[in-house]
Amino acid sequence: MKRLSGFYLLAALVVLLPIIFPDNYYVTVVGVTALLHAILAVGLNLLMGYAGQISLGHAAFFGIGAYTSAILTTRYGWDPWAAIVVGIALTGSIAFLVSRPILRLKGHYLAMATLGLGIIANIVLVQAGDFTGGPDGLGDIPTLSLFGWALDTDLRWYWVMGATMLGTVWIALNIIDSRSGRALRALHGSEVAAEMMGINTTATKTGVFVLAALTASLAGSLFSHQQSFISPDSFSFFFSIELVTMVVLGGMASTYGAVFGAVVLTFLPELLVVFEDFEVMIFGAILMLMMIFLPQGIFVGLQTPFRRRLTRRESPIADTPGE
Amino acid sequence: MLDQILQFVLTGITVGATYALVALGFSIIYNASDVVNFAQGEFVMIGAMSAIAMSAGENGLSPFLALPLAILLTIGVGIMLQRFAIAPAKGASVVTTIIITIGASIFLRGVALLLWGKDIFALPHFSGEQPIHIGNATLLPQNLWVMGGAALLVIGVHWFFNHTHQGKAILACSCNRTAAQLVGINVGKMMMIAYGLSAFLGAMAGLLVTPITFTSYDAGVMLGLKGFSAAILGGFGNPMGAVAGGVLLGLIESLSAGLISSGYKDAIGFIILLLVLFFRPSGLFGKATAERV
16 A cells, blocks of 8 residues: 555546646646656656666657557558557557667667657658648548547546556556566666666566557557657657656656656646747756756655655655665 | 769868858867857857947948957857856856856847847858859859868867967867866856857858858857757867868758759758768777766
């Protein structure tokens, strides 16, 4: 119970918000995007925060999922659910194929390789116009329906996206506390030491890379059915950077931090719109200042002193981190 | 066919020379402070845009004043980046510094957008637009300016690091900061020089190439990425490798645009980069190991 108490709090929040504010733009429109971003960030956080492998090209997997769904349903008349499954399978295979050579790299080289991968994927989306619609994108993507219940309102999409997000968080939390989760963290600390302890580092890294890609693919499929129109702009280098920022902004190696970062980064541009021309500048400045003064992330950074105070009250000896 | 290839090679070297300067800037900052500066491309944009802004209009400054002022301004931006964004975040992880510099690049782009809008600008050619014929290939005088200017700068940087006291002091900082401090090197000042030098190279690249390629507030993004690729291609942290990587990347792009597909030229550049990373993770001219454990 205690281990998942944060999860129940999050679930309650996700469920209560639309009940209290059913017609609020920030809940049912921006909120859906925030939930989508949270799915992506939680997946990426497993790779970056826990396994310590940077990826500057995560938007590629998001894009492959989205475009597989869009192309199969609009051009070949497939059932959307079948298209989602094919998208996940395709993304997983691609991620598996590239993971071996890519994850042998470290640090800046890994950053460059993943960045290159993301840019190549984006160029293909723009250039393969016959299939992808090129820079103009693809429209008229049908919406999903669940047992005859068509997802045709913002609120319905909120429920589906919210449930998927909670599912992702739940799976992530359980992985982290499992044997493979400990393997991931050992890997982050020192790969050599992890190997000495009998952890198959290659398999572990490949596994988490593929898992993050699968999550992104699912999110991509949902995104394309929800938006009913997609274009390569949504899967660019900038979006990869935004995803990394969400993870780091909340605090690496904290699943709730990733959710928090996703929510903040989704709402920030909405709030900055009032500054009009200054929007881009302020966004950059906030990003910089956050990272300079709270490099461990806002969520983790604010949580640590709070938690320390709590534990000190409970027992005078314990200063052990809770998770 | 041969004439065409000659033409692609000449174009490739011109573009490659710009990449080389940006890549050199990446290497200098990386060597001095272990930071991958994603705002490197913004130096190119600021150099070019501010020169255009200062020389524009009836009351604009003469180019002889505007260009040096633009260079000084860019150097100032580089030093401020070090002082106010990199230095306060001392000891931050790789990912954190990457996001700080990305934040800085977004911020600088935002300032440029605010000041100059979304229009595309050009600088006048330095010495006319009369094409020069080499066989059946043609070359603008500005191409020669780019190649010659880049070559001189590269030689100058090489000389600076190998033959001047300050250049060697920066190299000492990159080997071991604490030891450098112990022998009396002012590490803070050396960092500022390194960032200033790197910004200077970016501004020069911008001024040299903008008459041919034009510029806009977001022109720095792709240039920054290309410069980073070039630096990695040559072996990160090896300044002369970065220069070679830049020229090579320019050539690859130009030849693949001409012979294969112009739409996929950037993709081909990145695919070759990935292959190099997969089979020679330390880059073409790098040391044997990509990263020590």
